[in-house]
Amino acid sequence: MAKPRVIVSPPSETGGRRVRAGGEILGMAYSLHDLAVLLQRAGLEGWDELDVTSSPLIEWHGGGPEVWPRSGG
DSSP states (O other): OOOEEEEEOOOOOSOOOEEEEEEEEEEEEHHHHHHHHHHHTTTTTTOHHHHHHHHHTESSSSSTTTTOOOOOO
16 A cells, blocks of 8 residues: 655745655644654654655655754844
């Protein structure tokens, strides 16, 4: 069975990035760790920060896995 494509949106004004999979919003991630947790909750068990930086399932918009602006200045 194919895994759904994960879309990581550009950073918002608060620095978070909206995460969608299979057309469903999973939540906001503020770091690679947050993204890995959201994906684990969505059923991609055992995923960690290294997995999310290298997976072809993840489509990065507005910058890649290194783009996590800090909020509040």
